[in-house]
């Protein structure tokens with residue numbers, strides 16, 4: 169099996185609205201693939217189709233060699249899924265939630281205790297065994313959801329925005345766990361809005377308005393998409409400058425990143441001109457994934 | 470089917486049930502409150518009807534007859550008048566609801582052995598009172614004439630016939646006897662339908678169902694695991710209701726309690742099936758509640774709980790055959806009041822069984838491990 173996940177023109181329509189448009193994906197076993205894209209891009213919809221809980225309107229796919237539509241029950245035995253909305257039982261304790269899923273995945277009775285302990289440790293939840301789930305903080309809840317999703321040791325793990333609303337330290341810890349799992353051979357599909365998390369994925373799939381714009385490693389994407397010199401400027405009134413810079417023929421792209429304006433320029437001469445009209449010294453930077461995304465979105469439109 | 474998965478769902482449901490104080494309280498409070506409300510407040514029997522008398526015979530026999538009316542407890546003679554006109558006025562003004570008129574030749578006819586009519590005028594604007602008054606006046610008439618006949622036969626040396634009119638199975642006409650078993654049926658079906666309907670819809674609403682349908686669980690396993698705890702709950706509820714009926718309303722249980730519990734299983738599954746059906750159709754808990762009430766209403770109105778089914782229009786009468794409660798009322802009233810055994814109730818049991826199988830099959834087939 170060359171690919172853990174392979175899709176062909178996967179499409180989902182909700183009535184007249186097409187949420188996912190002809191998505192072709194090929195993900196290798198043991199890979200961490202990050203889904204990136206703004207709200208409503210179709211990330212969750214793709215994941216749900218790959219999990220077999222949402223029927224594609226057209227197109228096909230194979231998960232671990234099983235047909236996405238025909239063999240969805242065989243797929244369900246081999247995958248783990250953590251939905252975007254927290255979806256464990258609030259009125260059960262941490263251990264009870266895990267025991268429930270251990271039972272549902274039919275983990276042999278004698279192994280359950282050890283398995284649950286193992287997952288609790290992996291998710292750093294050992295101290296919370298008896299805590300009621302509703303009393304947990306968001307970070308703990310997410311880790312519990314992860315622990316339940318991997319209790320059956322799935323071959324593929326789908327994580328839909330697992331770290332939204334979680335502190336930066338917790339987010340990093342969460343991604344460390346994901347890396348450990350991938351190291352052990354699990355294929356991980358994870359959607360995120362955070363660029364630092366995206367940087368830690370092996371491959372990134374950019375989505376916009378239902379289209380899959382590009383799939384590649386973070387570094388190659390930057391190389392391929394950003395053709396030019398990326399500079400950063402801190403100007404006193406960025407909102408004033410942004411449209412004026414964009415209007416220059418020698419500016420390929422200008423976008424706002426916090427207090428900074430990132431400007432993509434075609435050549436050295438353009439760097440000079442930028443300095444002349446703004447009076448500020450542009451600072452050369454390595455483009456980040458957000459720049460890549462902005463470029464991709466521009467190209468698409 | 471995988472027993473481990475069913476066991477996991479079962480355990481989870483019990484754990485959640487135990488923590489959900491509100492549901493637990495409802496399960497025990499509903500039968501208590503309903504029984505006490507209906508059992509006491511809705512006394513469909515009417516007693517102490519204000520009655521006016523126009524006695525033109527003024528004889529010992531007319532006084533005797535009148536005494537029979539007042540000692541029955543249903544008629545309170547509030548006034549005695551001297552004309553038809555006065556009776557009409559009393560009834561029109563609402564001072565009396567019943568008028569009794571003895572004709573002048575009442576005593577004379579009685580002695581001669583001719584039928585001696587007594588006229589009973591009933592204000593029929595209140596249907597319930599009117600029906601009751603007419604029924605009771607009739608039976609008093611019957612009883613009295615039997616007395617007279619018997620006396621005559623005794624005099625002529627013939628053996629006395631002691632024929633008494635009495636309502637079967639419920640000789641004292643105590644409403645509670647009749648109502649308590651029926652209320653029990655209604656309470657159980659109502660709670661079972663609502664609780665199961667909500668149990669699945671709630672998971673859908675909270676998103677926990679989405680997590681569940683990405684697992685290898687089969688719809689049937691989920692259904693069984695979800696339903697079984699509520700069967701137990703249904704039995705608990707029935708036990709509470711029966712205890713209240715026996716202790717508070719002194720309802721006698723004439724038949725076998727074991728048989729009642731066994732046959733009740735079919736009714737509980739039928740109700741759960743209905744609940745599951747609703748959970749498949751309802752989008753949220755609010756809708757589930759509304760749909761439950763929507764299906765419960767015909768049950769209460771048409772099953773024979775409130776109104777006798779034989780008196781219903783043909784269409785409604787046949788419609789009532791599609792309601793599980795119709796059959797359960799036969800079962801519970803049969804066992805509790807008549808003391809009959811399961812042999813006489815197999816038709817009802819079969820009907821409930823068919824209903825359960827149809828509902829559960831459709832619900833399980835309709836339950837898709839997909840999100841809409």
Ligand SMILES: Nc1ncnc2c1ncn2[C@@H]1O[C@H](COP(=O)(O)OP(=O)(O)OP(=O)(O)O)[C@@H](O)[C@H]1O
Pocket residue numbers: 182187205206207208209210211212213214252841
């Ligand atoms: N069940 C549904 N019925 C109708 N429209 C839907 C349904 N599910 C999703 N959509 C629509 O499809 C589009 C894609 O939604 P999706 O949830 O996949 O986006 P997303 O990329 O996951 O966004 P987010 O980052 O907000 O999670 C959205 O416009 C959404 O409104």
Ligand SMILES: [Mg+2]
Pocket residue numbers: 211212213252328
């Ligand atoms: Mg999403």
